[in-house]
Amino acid sequence: MDGAQFMNARDVKTVADAKRIVQERGIDYVKVGIFDVDGIMRGKYMSREKFFSALDGGFGFCDVVLGWDSNDQLYDSATYTGWHTAYPDAPVRIIPESCRELPMEENSILFLGEFEEKAETVCPRGVLRRVLDRADKMGLKATAACEFEFFVFDETPESVREKNYKDLENITPGFFGYSMLRNSVHSEFYHDLLNLCTEMDMPIEGLHTETGPGVLEAALAHDDALSAADKASLFKTFTKILCQRQGWMATFMAKWSGEYPGQSGHIHISLANKDGSSAFHDTSKTNNMSDTMRHFIGGQQALMPEILAMVACTVNSYSRLIPGYWAPTEATWSVDNRTTALRAIPGGEKSQRVEYRIAAADINPYIALAAAIGSGLWGIENKIEPTAPVEGNAYEKKFPAKLQLPQTLYEAAGRLRKSKAAQDLFGKDFVEHFAQSREWEEREFRKAITSWEMERYFEII
Structure with missing residues (x-):
């Protein structure tokens, strides 16, 4: 609508806010990122439906990103993850208050995530929070x-x-x-x-x-x-x-x-x-x-x-x-x-x-x-x-x-x-x-x- 006042990305604080900003702006795909052990941002575009589901219950992210180096080469002696665990998905929660504008992408916003449960013990953001x-x-x-x-x-x-x-x-x-x-x-x-x-x-x-x-x-x-x-x-x-x-x-x-x-x-x-x-x-x-x-x-x-x-x-x-x-x-x-x-x-x-x-x-x-x-x-x-x-x-x-x-x-x-x-x-x-x-x-x-x-x-x- 002409003159409509959309929510500012940095005003997003809750799951409800996150859903609202996506709906208000008619965003079909949301960018979600997470930082690995080397500080490299890994992520993906998520459809609106998948993003809303992830906001409510989290989503799975292959834990290989915690088990490889900056060149995507697999560690040979990690105990948290590896071939011995078959690199399963690790649970990730989306952080609503991390919402940011993406000025270089038309009508797009970014959210950060962080690992949960066992993966949280080796998650960089998790260690700082502790x-x-x-x-x-x-x-x-x-x-x-x-x-x-x-x-x-x-x-x-x-x-x-x-x-x-x-x-x-x-x-x-x-x-x-x-x-x-x-x-x-x-x-x-x-x-x-x-x-x-x-x-x-x-x-x-x-x-x-x-x-x-x-x-x-x-x-x-x-x-x-x-x-x-x-x-x-x-x-x-x-x-x-x-x-x-x-x-x-x-x-x-x-x-x-x-x-x-x-x-x-x-x-x-x-x-x-x-x-x-x-x-x-x-x-x-x-x-x-x-x-x-x-x-x-x-x-x-x-x-x-x-x-x-x-x-x-x-x-x-x-x-x-x-x-x-x-x-x-x-x-x-x-x-x-x-x-x-x-x-x-x-x-x-x-x-x-x-x-x-x-x-x-x-x-x-x-x-x-x-x-x-x-x-x-x-x-x-x-x-x-x-x-x-x-x-x-x-x-x-x-x-x-x-x-x-x-x-x-x-x-x-x-x-x-x-x-x-x-x-x-x-x-x-x-x-x-x-x-x-x-x-x-x-x-x-x-x-x-x-x-x-x-x-x-x-x-x-």
Whole structure:
């Protein structure tokens, strides 16, 4: 009808609302997506009838998406699922309040889902919810925001394969950090991205060029931690979609080139009390840091070597964690110092927070947030005192062995598997499943012969 006021997608809160918006808009097929262990969005179009049925009673999604890697290759040692279980359907519930516009598709909307029952134990969104339930029982609420650096290339999925991922063309040359020149020349793309993120309720607080050819940094607005993870996951997915629709490609690898610094995915976290007041802010303490904030940092620092695989989750992650490239190499912390793994940011009641700087752009936001928040809660529960804060350049200092981080994904996965704290925080099933998936990832890497090996050994050895 002319002038009819249809329901806004972000006003959908209930099953009834979800049905109403589909009926009002005359939508025949609804897009439904779910994020897997690697943070990759898997999904499908659902007919209206099937979608309504799924809203009422859930639907089955082949659990192979929890039993394969980012290249759709089946894990060889998973116990949750595999050939021994014959890859049955796992129950999934649709999250009505996740409804979003799909501006790039005519008269279309998106809903997120999450696994239920046994599958929930290894579901990335499920593990974060369990951590946040723990916070709630402690009388605390976590808010968070992610910021991502990503390189953009004047390439297509076909051209990068034809070039064997070598000699790729960035959208702009040179370094040009915070460049008004670059963001003005490509202002149409910047505004397309800003508008897309606003329309899909994952608003960007700041967007600028970083140091490197064709690299951007986007800081997402803060929200409650579960919503922040949804938004971060959707941001990575739809930024790549927007670029490819333009004939470009964006990468969120931790490090795509040895010539440039890695790509960060820093996480900002704060805790509030039940009454809404900051649990981190105390004007009677040094740097306004409450005891709760200090113990939160203490837990993050103490457990970082044990849970690093949940944050540095790819083989490539460890190419970034080297001295002098704006990435930390030990479980260190500081006050407003960007050379450490954790950065306490003093401020007012609303801005006091911790920046979890160990994270790169390749994170699965659900799992990385679960690790960052869960380890901090463990610190509060056990009143863990952090070391003295680092002053000056952390790269030039020596630190005790207990603060050293694993050097490979395989080592990190082994540390995670043995961590009693991780099992308590995230569940034994998740820890075992995720650890085996990371060990698989490194074993797959070891099968590869890299160009470095060919260039170094082919002739001379």
